[in-house]
Amino acid sequence: MILPLGVVGYYEAWWVQIVKGIVIFAVALQLVPIVLIAERKVLGRFQSRYGPNRVGPFGFLQPMADILKLLTKEQFRPRTSAGVMFAIAPAISILTAVAAFAIIPFGNVQNIFGEPVGLYGVDVSIGPLYLFAFGAIAFYGVMLGGWSSGSKYSFLGAMRAAAQLISYEVSQGLALVGVIITAQTLSLTGIVHAQGGMWYFIPQFAGFLIFLVASFAETNRTPFDLTEADAELVGGYNTEYGGGRFASYYFAEYLNVIVVSGIVTTVFLGGWLMPFGIHPPGWVDPFVVLVKMAIITFFFIWVRATLPRLRYDQLMSFGWKVLLPLATLNTLVTAIVVVVTH
Amino acid sequence: MSAVIFFIAAIGAISGAVGVVVLRDPFYSVLALVAHLVSLAALFLLLRAEFVAAVQVVVYAGAVMVLYVFVVAYVGEESASLGERMRSTALGSRRMRLLASLAGGALLAELLISLLGTGLKAIDSYGAAYHPGPRTFGTPAYIGELLLTRFLIAFEVASFLLLVAAVGAVVLARRRGGLGEETVTVERLAPLHLERPLGTGTMAEGVEGRGVAPSARPGDGNGAGEPVREREPVR
Structure with missing residues (x-):
């Protein structure tokens, strides 16, 4: 069998895909506690304190303790909640987050035990659209959670989340259009291949910034964490949640941060490519991607420690009056440049 | 599967x-x-x-x-x-129900006509063959090409229609006063005003001699000699 190395849109045998599905879920499950402890440690350093340091060496087992505590708690729900929806909503959030994780390419097609395996969940021909499709469904996880809780804080949080996700998804999508025009492909591995000469955060710097800012809103991170502004909404859409269901929301939220870091890495930071023309062996690729993702995730935490929360109307007018026109302009200029230089 | x-x-x-x-x-x-x-x-x-x-x-x-x-x-x-x-069984609702069933019936008839006219021929066949590839039928590249060549006018007209609808919605909302200019003056109250009532020794009181007069209002509650609790104008 000819090894289809470097082929875009390659699909493996069915059993390889099942194994990959399990591996992806396992990797996603492992990454979330790491990001959790990293966030708490780094935030601690930013605020001149130690952060968690009691459980395990240097407190590194703290997330395990947290998760264990949450999972062993009693499952309860408010009397005003709408039963089935209340239980389904966190599951939707977690499902869409893991599904979105599947398209992040951690490497090219590699030869593993004589079997060509792409180091990604699936290399879809529609690329980023897959991401936005699951983003659209993820909205229902938040929305249903807030609505079915039957409490005004949850409801307000969910409504804010809805408006925010919709507003910033547009800018996020338009920021990616510039990259797609430049790379002339929708496949994420294809986009990485196209960055062989130069990573896209240089020619698409405006798109990079817009995507990053919009991603903060999409993942409900500070300074755009209006959906769970604890000063005004108690806890936002997950106010009424506790125990395992709250853990699901929490998990999905951090997984979304990881997914966004992965997308930024893939689309703007050259994916598994190394700078200065270094070509390491194939098994290094996933680690390159992970390091880049760690840098972006650190940036997310850094911003959380630095910036205060915006006001809600500021968030909306910034999204529609600043970010969206900029993203449109970026797309337009990119299209003109590509047409002129071809 | x-x-x-x-x-x-x-x-x-x-x-x-x-x-x-x-x-x-x-x-x-x-x-x-x-x-x-x-x-x-x-x-x-x-x-x-x-x-x-x-x-x-x-x-x-x-x-x-x-x-x-x-x-x-x-x-x-x-x-x-x-x-x-x-x-309910009011007259308006009955008329509404009649209209709704008429519209639904018309839609059903239209669907049936289109289905009988075209769809049934394809049932026995296997349909168009699937050719995997970067620019074959059904891929984004193919659809994009069709949209910008063969269906250009329809595509542009549809996008223009959407634009008109969006602008129209904004205009309508404005006319009804939904998006009026913000004339609400925001009253700001600094946390200082809430935490520290006048007469508790702020610098302004010491310098300007404000708020140290004994209480003129009887029954103010907190005993004699209490300073007047007049709030300084909110800036």
Whole structure:
């Protein structure tokens, strides 16, 4: 069998895909506690304190303790909640987050035990659209959670989340259009291949910034964490949640941060490519991607420690009056440049 | 495998569509519609139309249904009373019911005509063959090319229509005063005013001699000699 190395849109045998599905879920499950402890440690350093340091060496087992505590708690729900929806909503959030994780390419097609395996969940021909499709469904996880809780804080949080996700998804999508025009492909591995000469955060710097800012809103991170502004909404859409269901929301939220870091890495930071023309062996690729993702995730935490929360109307007018026109302009200029230089 | 997925998606689509009509709570109706649209997207995926499936989810299940959810969630109570109105036997509701069944019948007839006219011929065949490749039928590149060559005018007219609709919505909202200029003056109260009543030794009092006069109001509550609790003007 000819090894289809470097082929875009390659699909493996069915059993390889099942194994990959399990591996992806396992990797996603492992990454979330790491990001959790990293966030708490780094935030601690930013605020001149130690952060968690009691459980395990240097407190590194703290997330395990947290998760264990949450999972062993009693499952309860408010009397005003709408039963089935209340239980389904966190599951939707977690499902869409893991599904979105599947398209992040951690490497090219590699030869593993004589079997060509792409180091990604699936290399879809529609690329980023897959991401936005699951983003659209993820909205229902938040929305249903807030609505079915039957409490005004949850409801307000969910409504804010809805408006925010919709507003910033547009800018996020338009920021990616510039990259797609430049790379002339929708496949994420294809986009990485196209960055062989130069990573896209240089020619698409405006798109990079817009995507990053919009991603903060999409993942409900500070300074755009209006959906769970604890000063005004108690806890936002997950106010009424506790125990395992709250853990699901929490998990999905951090997984979304990881997914966004992965997308930024893939689309703007050259994916598994190394700078200065270094070509390491194939098994290094996933680690390159992970390091880049760690840098972006650190940036997310850094911003959380630095910036205060915006006001809600500021968030909306910034999204529609600043970010969206900029993203449109970026797309337009990119299209003109590509047409002129071809 | 594809048959299993087909039946799951088809049953989901039909039960979702039935649910939209049958369910009493408008919020659940909207959710049923979402389930219907997502099932349709799965059917598109089975037909190897990945782009159409993704757009179906992004545009319909995402953008359009979000608006529905918004409206229903905000005015949910009132739309429930709309359902009550429909069930009552008043004259207006009877007329409404007649009109609704007429419109539904017309739609059904139209669907049947189109189905009998074209769809049945394809049932016995296997349809168009699937050729995997970067620029074959159904891929985003192919659809984009068609949109900008063969269907350019229809595409542009549709986008222009959407633009007109968006501008029109803004104009209508403005005319009704929905988006009027913000004339509400915001009253700001600094935390200092709440924490420290006058007469508790602020620097301003010491310098300007404000608020140290004994209380003129009887029964102020906190004993004699209490300073006048007049708040300095809110800036």
